Amino acid sequence: MADSTELETRARAVLSPVLGHYTWLPIERGEGSWLHIQGGRRVLDLTCGIAVTPVGHAHPRVVAAVRDQVAKLSHICAGVALYEPNIALAERLVEIAPSGLDTVFLGNSGAEAVEGAVKLARQATGRAGIIVFRGGFHGRTTGAATLTTSKSAYRRGYGALLPEVHTAPFPYPLACRIGPEHDAEVCGEHTLAEIDAMLDHEIPPEHVAAFLIEPVLGEGGYVAAPASFLRELRALADRIGALLIFDEVQTGLGRTGTWTAAEKVGVRPDILLLAKALGGGLPLGAIVAPRELHAKWQTSTHGSTFGGNPVSCASGLATLDVIRDEGLVDRANHLGRVIVEELAPLRRESRVREVRAYGAMVGVEFDEAASAKAAIAGALAADVLLITCGAHDQVVRFIPALNVPEDDLRAGARTFIRAAQGAVVPASA
Numbered sequence: 001m002a003d004s005t006e007l008e009t010r011a012r013a014v015l016s017p018v019l020g021h022y023t024w025l026p027i028e029r030g031e032g033s034w035l036h037i038q039g040g041r042r043v044l045d046l047t048c049g050i051a052v053t054p055v056g057h058a059h060p061r062v063v064a065a066v067r068d069q070v071a072k073l074s075h076i077c078a079g080v081a082l083y084e085p086n087i088a089l090a091e092r093l094v095e096i097a098p099s100g101l102d103t104v105f106l107g108n109s110g111a112e113a114v115e116g117a118v119k120l121a122r123q124a125t126g127r128a129g130i131i132v133f134r135g136g137f138h139g140r141t142t143g144a145a146t147l148t149t150s151k152s153a154y155r156r157g158y159g160a161l162l163p164e165v166h167t168a169p170f171p172y173p174l175a176c177r178i179g180p181e182h183d184a185e186v187c188g189e190h191t192l193a194e195i196d197a198m199l200d201h202e203i204p205p206e207h208v209a210a211f212l213i214e215p216v217l218g219e220g221g222y223v224a225a226p227a228s229f230l231r232e233l234r235a236l237a238d239r240i241g242a243l244l245i246f247d248e249v250q251t252g253l254g255r256t257g258t259w260t261a262a263e264k265v266g267v268r269p270d271i272l273l274l275a276k277a278l279g280g281g282l283p284l285g286a287i288v289a290p291r292e293l294h295a296k297w298q299t300s301t302h303g304s305t306f307g308g309n310p311v312s313c314a315s316g317l318a319t320l321d322v323i324r325d326e327g328l329v330d331r332a333n334h335l336g337r338v339i340v341e342e343l344a345p346l347r348r349e350s351r352v353r354e355v356r357a358y359g360a361m362v363g364v365e366f367d368e369a370a371s372a373k374a375a376i377a378g379a380l381a382a383d384v385l386l387i388t389c390g391a392h393d394q395v396v397r398f399i400p401a402l403n404v405p406e407d408d409l410r411a412g413a414r415t416f417i418r419a420a421q422g423a424v425v426p427a428s429a
């Protein structure tokens with residue numbers, strides 16, 4: 001193993017070992033798509049801190065907005081008094097969200113948005129049942145962990161979690177029990193048949209408050225549900241009087257080549273959840289839904305001290321401005337194509353099962369975790385930071401900043417190929 005740094009030694013002594021670490025890189029600062037590591041090394045960040053920094057690190061417009069706001073007002077609580085960035089961000093989200101989703105609750109994180117959405121769905125429908133999809137990741141709080149099925153380890157040892165949560169399969173051909181030799185549409189039909197069976201055998205339709213789905217599995221492996229499946233799910237929710245919640249915490253705000261995945265597939269959810277990229281690097285989450293639905297959420301039965309904090313909102317607004325002004329939503333599609341083009345040689349590798357892209361979310365599925373982990377270790381040894389996802393960490397995901405210079409991205413992808421082919425031997429090997 002590479003020598004540990006002084007920062008790592010201190011971290012291991014004082015921080016809880018519960019947090020899993022992809023790396024122990026001691027970072028001094030970030031600039032654009034580059035991380036400057038103590039000691040002078042520079043690493044290309046193709047993780048965006050797990051899909052959080054869409055305009056890179058320390059973008060001058062975001063830094064200026066944060067400085068300006070923190071000097072004016074860093075906190076008052078949205079329930080105590082009004083402030084401009086909070087309202088302006090909500091107004092901007094309404095412009096970005098599918099039509100009709102015109103009312104916003106701001107929180108601090110993805111998990112908090114998910115938990116709030118479940119409370120909203122249950123209270124508004126008077127029903128308790130939530131149907132989630134296998135492989136989905138919705139967060140680490142107790143409720144969100146109950147809804148999360150990307151890895152069973154996320155529930156280990158936690159005893160009884162939320163009641164009335166039911167898990168349907170997700171249309172993921174490579175993980176499907178009917179075998180991998182079919183396309184996503186067929187998998188979608190199979191999944192819908194499974195949901196019908198659930199409604200016959202496990203949960204009466206009139207008990208279902210909501211379907212909660214990531215249109216593209218994030219932590220679960222970078223797998224997109226086909227548009228046809230999501231349209232059918234929308235129709236099913238309407239038929240049984242349930243709500244459709246899209247968890248777009250990882251997909252939202254340009255990453256998919258549209259402002260939301262909902263826009264890309266042409267399906268309007270009842271509730272849209274955003275976080276991660278929303279704060280441009282600061283903590284922020286949002287529950288976006290039609291006013292008539294929010295109106296059924298009884299006043300004061302939900303709230304948050306820090307939710308929609310002025311500095312996070314200013315950072316989020318500046319980030320959305322940069323995404324809009326620099327045309328980064330369209331660029332996400334281009335970046336995905338660039339990565340797929342560069343990774344073409346990997347398709348010949350027997351250990352690579354699939355390379356798939358959805359806007360600027362690209363997943364490379366390997367035969368097993370060891371192959372994926374060796375590839376990211378090799379890439380890191382050559383100064384390219386990537387992380388895995390998938391139930392077994394068998395998928396490497398590319399999550400570049402949407403303004404990453406194309407040459408850097410191409411060079412990073414080529415480095416990854418050499419690492420995946422075993423041409424770069426990590427120091428820890």
Ligand SMILES: Cc1ncc(COP(=O)(O)O)c(C=O)c1O
Pocket residue numbers: 050108109110111112114137138139140214218219247248249250251275276
């Ligand atoms: C789709 C999705 N939902 C919810 C969450 C939880 O977000 P947070 O970590 O901000 O609580 C995540 C985090 O990875 C996510 O990817």
